[in-house]
Amino acid sequence: MATDPRAALDRLVAALESHLAAAQRRQGDEDPAVEAAYTALADAFEVYEESLYTAYEEVTPFELFDEDEDGLDDDEDEDDDLDDDAPEDDDADGPAGPDAVRR
Numbered sequence: 414m415a416t417d418p419r420a421a422l423d424r425l426v427a428a429l430e431s432h433l434a435a436a437q438r439r440q441g442d443e444d445p446a447v448e449a450a451y452t453a454l455a456d457a458f459e460v461y462e463e464s465l466y467t468a469y470e471e472v473t474p475f476e477l478f479d480e481d482e483d484g485l486d487d488d489e490d491e492d493d494d495l496d497d498d499a500p501e502d503d504d505a506d507g508p509a510g511p512d513a514v515r516r
Contacts, residue, residue: 418468421461428457 428450435450455477465471 415467416460416464418461418464421457421464425454425457425461428454 432447432450432454435444435447438444439447458475458477462473462475465473
């Protein structure tokens with residue numbers, strides 16, 4: 414049975430509010446209340462996204478953060494960043510040519 418998008422939106426808003434409240438009361442980096450609110454928020458978003466698409470063939474501009482996929486992407490991005498930081502040496506011989514004296 415498909416979920417009504419309005420009801421799913423109401424649950425998403427409630428999950429956002431619960432996540433904020435848990436974050437405000439955080440008791441450390443791995444607070445179970447924050448982790449539970451995070452999971453509930455992600456679940457509520459997925460239900461909303463699915464119900465919105467089912468009812469109206471519409472999506473939101475948001476994507477859920479996936480720690481497993483992100484770890485792989487970060488490694489690839491780091492390699493790309495290293496390449497971006499390297500100086501570009503398009504003219505290896507310099508403006509004076511290969512016989513110029515370099516100091």
